[in-house]
Amino acid sequence: MSKQFEKVAATDPNSLPKNLEFPVVESKFLEKWANEKTYAYDENSTKPVYAIDTPPPTVSGSLHVGHIFSYTQTDILARYQRMNGKNVFYPMGWDDNGLPTERRVQNFFHIRCEANEPYVPGLDLPPILSVMTDKEIQEKRIPQKNLSRKNFIEHCHKLTVEDEKLFKKLWSHIGLSVDWNLEYATIDDHSRTIAQLSFLDLFNKKEMYQVEAPCVWDCDFQTAVAQAELEDKEIPGAFHDIEFQVEGGGSFTIATTRPELLAACVGVTTHPDDERYKHLIGKTAIAPLFNLQVPIFGSEIVNPEKGTGILMVCTFGDQTDVQWWREQKLGLRQIIGKDGRIQPVEFKDVVANENYAKIVGKNVKQAQKLVVEMLQAAGVLKNPPKPISHAVKFYEKGDRPVEILTTRQWFVKLVDKREKLIKFGNQVKWHPEYMEARFKNWTENLSIDWCVSRQRFFGVSIPVWYPINTQGVIEYAKVLTPSREQLPVDPMSDVPAGYTESQRGQPGGFIGESDVFDTWFTSSLTPQLGSHWEVNPARHKKLFPMDLRPQSHEIIRTWAFYTIAKAMLHEEKIPWKHIAVSGWILDPDRKKMSKSKGNVVTPAQYIDEFGADAVRYWAGLARYGVDTAFDPSVMKNGRRLAMKIFNAGKFVLQNSAEAGEITEPLDLAFLAKLKQVCEDAVKSFENFEPAQSLMEVEKFFWSHYTDSYLELVKTRTWGEKASEQEKKVKASAVHALRLGLKTFLKLFAPVLPYTTEEVWSWAFTAESETIHHAKFGALSDFDGLTAGVPAVFDAAMAAQAAINQQKTLAKVSIARPIVLLKMKAHPETAEHFKQAQSDVCGATKTEKLELIADTNLEKNQFVIESVEFGPDAKTGQM
RNA sequence: UGGCUCGUAGCUCAGUUGGUUAGAGCGCUUCCUUGACAUGGAAGAGGUCGCAGAUUCGAGUUCUGUCGAGCCAACCA
Numbered sequence: 001m002s003k004q005f006e007k008v009a010a011t012d013p014n015s016l017p018k019n020l021e022f023p024v025v026e027s028k029f030l031e032k033w034a035n036e037k038t039y040a041y042d043e044n045s046t047k048p049v050y051a052i053d054t055p056p057p058t059v060s061g062s063l064h065v066g067h068i069f070s071y072t073q074t075d076i077l078a079r080y081q082r083m084n085g086k087n088v089f090y091p092m093g094w095d096d097n098g099l100p101t102e103r104r105v106q107n108f109f110h111i112r113c114e115a116n117e118p119y120v121p122g123l124d125l126p127p128i129l130s131v132m133t134d135k136e137i138q139e140k141r142i143p144q145k146n147l148s149r150k151n152f153i154e155h156c157h158k159l160t161v162e163d164e165k166l167f168k169k170l171w172s173h174i175g176l177s178v179d180w181n182l183e184y185a186t187i188d189d190h191s192r193t194i195a196q197l198s199f200l201d202l203f204n205k206k207e208m209y210q211v212e213a214p215c216v217w218d219c220d221f222q223t224a225v226a227q228a229e230l231e232d233k234e235i236p237g238a239f240h241d242i243e244f245q246v247e248g249g250g251s252f253t254i255a256t257t258r259p260e261l262l263a264a265c266v267g268v269t270t271h272p273d274d275e276r277y278k279h280l281i282g283k284t285a286i287a288p289l290f291n292l293q294v295p296i297f298g299s300e301i302v303n304p305e306k307g308t309g310i311l312m313v314c315t316f317g318d319q320t321d322v323q324w325w326r327e328q329k330l331g332l333r334q335i336i337g338k339d340g341r342i343q344p345v346e347f348k349d350v351v352a353n354e355n356y357a358k359i360v361g362k363n364v365k366q367a368q369k370l371v372v373e374m375l376q377a378a379g380v381l382k383n384p385p386k387p388i389s390h391a392v393k394f395y396e397k398g399d400r401p402v403e404i405l406t407t408r409q410w411f412v413k414l415v416d417k418r419e420k421l422i423k424f425g426n427q428v429k430w431h432p433e434y435m436e437a438r439f440k441n442w443t444e445n446l447s448i449d450w451c452v453s454r455q456r457f458f459g460v461s462i463p464v465w466y467p468i469n470t471q472g473v474i475e476y477a478k479v480l481t482p483s484r485e486q487l488p489v490d491p492m493s494d495v496p497a498g499y500t501e502s503q504r505g506q507p508g509g510f511i512g513e514s515d516v517f518d519t520w521f522t523s524s525l526t527p528q529l530g531s532h533w534e535v536n537p538a539r540h541k542k543l544f545p546m547d548l549r550p551q552s553h554e555i556i557r558t559w560a561f562y563t564i565a566k567a568m569l570h571e572e573k574i575p576w577k578h579i580a581v582s583g584w585i586l587d588p589d590r591k592k593m594s595k596s597k598g599n600v601v602t603p604a605q606y607i608d609e610f611g612a613d614a615v616r617y618w619a620g621l622a623r624y625g626v627d628t629a630f631d632p633s634v635m636k637n638g639r640r641l642a643m644k645i646f647n648a649g650k651f652v653l654q655n656s657a658e659a660g661e662i663t664e665p666l667d668l669a670f671l672a673k674l675k676q677v678c679e680d681a682v683k684s685f686e687n688f689e690p691a692q693s694l695m696e697v698e699k700f701f702w703s704h705y706t707d708s709y710l711e712l713v714k715t716r717t718w719g720e721k722a723s724e725q726e727k728k729v730k731a732s733a734v735h736a737l738r739l740g741l742k743t744f745l746k747l748f749a750p751v752l753p754y755t756t757e758e759v760w761s762w763a764f765t766a767e768s769e770t771i772h773h774a775k776f777g778a779l780s781d782f783d784g785l786t787a788g789v790p791a792v793f794d795a796a797m798a799a800q801a802a803i804n805q806q807k808t809l810a811k812v813s814i815a816r817p818i819v820l821l822k823m824k825a826h827p828e829t830a831e832h833f834k835q836a837q838s839d840v841c842g843a844t845k846t847e848k849l850e851l852i853a854d855t856n857l858e859k860n861q862f863v864i865e866s867v868e869f870g871p872d873a874k875t876g877q878m
Numbered sequence: 879u880g881g882c883u884c885g886u887a888g889c890u891c892a893g894u895u896g897g898u899u900a901g902a903g904c905g906c907u908u909c910c911u912u913g914a915c916a917u918g919g920a921a922g923a924g925g926u927c928g929c930a931g932a933u934u935c936g937a938g939u940u941c942u943g944u945c946g947a948g949c950c951a952a953c954c955a
Contacts (some may be wrong), residue, residue: 592945691892
């Protein structure tokens with residue numbers, strides 16, 4: 001059976017709009033898509049599912065161009081898959097719990113959470129800036145209003161709901177084809193339930209534990225933080241050389257950057273082979289000012305080159321101190337409190353207590369100054385402090401270095417699973433491939449289990465209670481957990497089974513865990529949040545593992561890593577088959593955009609100026625994983641392309657002639673080339689290189705379709721034709737033009753959803769009501785298509801280009817037609833020219849084309865022998 | 879100190895497995911509006927592909943070294 005032509009019907013030319021008005025088109029289709037649920041995931045469909053694990057953006061302020069960039073890239077893939085016949089699961093979540101949100105809420109309302117504050121029902125504060133100016137707050141030093149935990153959380157909810165509305169508006173406007181029925185927030189009941197289920201599962205599998213141990217602590221936010229949330233900052237410091245005595249005689253000098261920790265000194269160590277100090281190992285050192293007797297021990301990891309080669313071990317100055325403290329079973333003297341100030345500690349020695357009293361209550365900086373003064377006065381500061389600049393660990397959102405404090409925290413066991421995690425990570429396909437190295441590198445170097453408890457308020461509660469024995473002591477080891485049916489629970493207001501509310505905090509009663517989870521504990525479950533893991537097993541089975549995780553590279557160590565870990569711990573599975581890592585948008589100086597640097601560019605003005613499609617074009621042109629400097633001129637180009645598509649569509653569709661069988665060699669040659677472009681575009685998308693597809697399609701559309709093919713066949717399609725032959729030739733071109741346009745629209749649709757939908761709506765709704773359900777990369781497949789000889793098209797283009805050049809060289813007005821064009825060409829090429837003769841003549845206003853076959857020329861080579869011009873059409877002058 | 883990435887036109891970027899004379903867009907210069915589009919069309923100037931070696935008939939592309947930039951980690955006494 002032969003394949004027939006696809007009929008593309010004519011359009012009423014009077015119905016075509018005159019100009020492309022982006023705001024009009026955008027609002028028109030936003031409404032249409034919403035009403036018709038164009039992007040809905042169909043739970044009952046038998047089509048194959050394509051599930052996307054969309055990153056839930058942090059709801060703390062505004063989106064910048066980098067967000068638009070990466071989310072649009074994902075949307076382009078989603079649209080491709082939808083047009084590829086997939087049932088696309090494309091949700092949007094809001095990551096609205098956690099510190100960034102709390103901080104925004106604190107500033108927005110000028111409030112802070114105070115645990116002892118009573119709850120005020122119905123409290124509804126206005127934004128602080130609607131009541132007073134920033135200046136007033138600062139000048140009058142108006143303190144933040146204290147709110148109860150419950151009131152504080154209520155205000156968090158209030159503000160995030162508003163922020164999310166704005167986000168949703170922008171996401172829709174930029175054309176994200178998410179199914180808004182799948183919207184969720186990481187603080188909503190569903191997310192809290194899944195996160196707490198995750199906890200119960202890990203707790204029952206004994207993969208979670210709580211322990212009172214040295215943990216990284218941020219004194220500003222007063223919470224524990226995880227290894228993954230730390231970053232180095234280079235800050236100034238100074239080496240202080242302090243003289244220690246040795247019991248039984250002698251002395252030595254240690255070097256430290258943290259003299260304020262002298263009172264927390266619990267040991268002294270040096271390299272066992274260091275000739276200067278090895279005789280001291282095993283003896284007892286006496287620290288000045290506080291008269292502390294501490295052991296001197298050897299350790300291979302001491303660097304003899306650094307400082308004086310001998311150093312004090314404190315509880316705790318850094319991670320190495322923790323290591324020595326554990327290995328040597330040293331004593332514990334915690335002098336820094338949770339608020340970052342020196343806390344009261346009792347010493348045996350009277351002088352020690354006197355000295356210590358001077359620094360109690362001071363912050364680290366003040367204490368350091370005082371201790372140095374005391375050391376100087378005591379004559380044990382051997383040299384003036386030597387200033388250095390050194391890297392110190394900070395919580396990524398904090399303003400001063402983290403401390404290490406002994407606190408009770410919940411952990412997930414991960415360090416013992418590094419190899420397995422790497423294997424699971426390897427089962428995921430990374431795009432680009434080299435990004436897997438970052439995951440592997442991080443996992444290999446993991447040294448602390450995942451601390452998931454946070455001493456914060458707006459988050460998912462750790463769903464446990466602890467019994468209080470009859471002596472009033474909290475029994476942390478006897479964890480009380482809720483049943484699955486109880487979830488989600490807030491242990492601060494809900495009661496464990498077998499107890500009543502009146503027993504809260506009483507001897508013989510219970511106490512609720514007040515800590516919440518690290519936000520990553522919840523956001524590492526985004527695939528499960530979408531699939532309704534444990535809550536709806538049938539749905540979970542259909543959606544999990546998901547197909548695609550899009551994300552940026554700086555959170556591979558957190559989000560990607562934790563998500564892989566969770567899927568592995570819960571179900572021994574990978575969370576998704578592919579992970580596509582997008583690059584960053586850098587400012588024009590190639591620096592990362594960040595609020596603190598003040599170089600953030602917001603997207604709204606660009607969407608207004610160039611249109612959403614143009615902004616999408618900019619995003620669609622970037623390859624995965626590559627950081628790109630922000631350059632709005634690319635958007636300008638996107639706008640040009642959208643305009644061109646619009647105008648080409650108008651040109652093609654304003655011709656209301658009947659389409660006929662495609663018979664002309666040039667028409668068939670064009671379609672043959674277009675088919676190749678379609679195949680390449682599909683290939684690029686399948687390789688996660690949508691930018692490649694866009695570049696090739698654009699190039700072919702612009703240079704081959706609009707600049708060449710349209711010009712070449714113009715004359716054929718103009719006016720009424722008298723003879724049957726002329727009619728047939730015209731109908732062929734009319735049909736090929738429409739088929740070409742339709743195919744291009746589909747190729748552009750993932751990147752330019754508005755413009756393509758607009759042009760599509762003029763003529764092609766018979767195939768599909770919306771272009772976004774049409775088949776991507778599909779060109780009408782009929783028998784004649786294979787007969788197309790691409791070389792005919794190349795020859796015609798070459799001739800057109802050559803004649804354009806001639807014209808320029810001869811400085812001839814286009815108004816002067818060519819009477820006779822003589823060309824010499826390789827026999828095969830001459831044959832191609834002959835086939836495209838009428839079109840070449842039409843496009844170049846040539847009356848007669850004379851071809852001379854010449855075997856001396858190479859294939860595809862030709863020479864213009866002579867050009868004879870006729871008189872100017874207007875003036876009649878030669 | 880280690881791992882990864884990048885270095886191509888004034889700017890932003892392409893350049894598949896090595897293969898004619900290294901590409902696009904923007905910007906710049908010149909020319910062209912009679913039937914979609916001046917938000918357009920045609921042409922032009924502009925590059926020793928960071929540097930130095932090696933492999934090869936042939937290297938922007940592979941390898942080694944080196945310089946520079948960025949990211950991730952280690953170190954932080």
